[in-house]
Amino acid sequence: MRVEQKENYTxxxxxxxxxxxxxxxYIKSKKTFEKEHLILQISDEINISNEDFLLFLSNAEQKKENGTSFVIINSNINIDDFPDNFNIVPTLIEAVDILEMEAIERELGF
Known part of the structure; x- marks a missing residue:
């Protein structure tokens, strides 16, 4: 697992x-990132199921409750198989866009 600190997210x-x-x-180190906006880029080379992705759902909901964002990047899945409040996108650019949109929503009180 490689961690990169960016200006507005990890x-x-x-x-x-x-x-x-x-x-x-990730589970061993997730407390470290409790107050940060997170983007998880899961390699397309890893064999992963929808059930595996759903292991992150409670973490995503908790991050939202804490006023931070959580986005997963993976291009091998169908995002329509997941709840609307679970941010899964195929590219880093789209993940950063979601962080920006959620920041605006928080500023507006949504």
């Missing part, structure tokens, strides 16, 4: 060879 990139290894590494 990017976490999977470099493990399996989803389970990445997920376990």
């Amino acid at each position: 990017l976490i990139v999977s470099d493990e060879d399996s989803f389970l290894k990445f997920y376990n590494n």
Whole structure:
């Protein structure tokens, strides 16, 4: 797992060879990122199921309650298979756009 601090968010990139290894590494370190906007970039090379992605749903909901954003990047899944409040996008550019939109929503009180 590679962590990159950006100006407005933290990017976490999977470099493990399996989803389970990445997920376990993320869980061990997630307290570190409690107050930060997070983008998780999960490699398209990792075999991952919809159920695996749903392991992040409660974390995404908790981040939203805390006033921070949580976005997952992966281009191999159908985002229509997930709840609307679960941000999954195919590119980093779209992930950053979501962070910006959610920042505007928070400023407007939504």
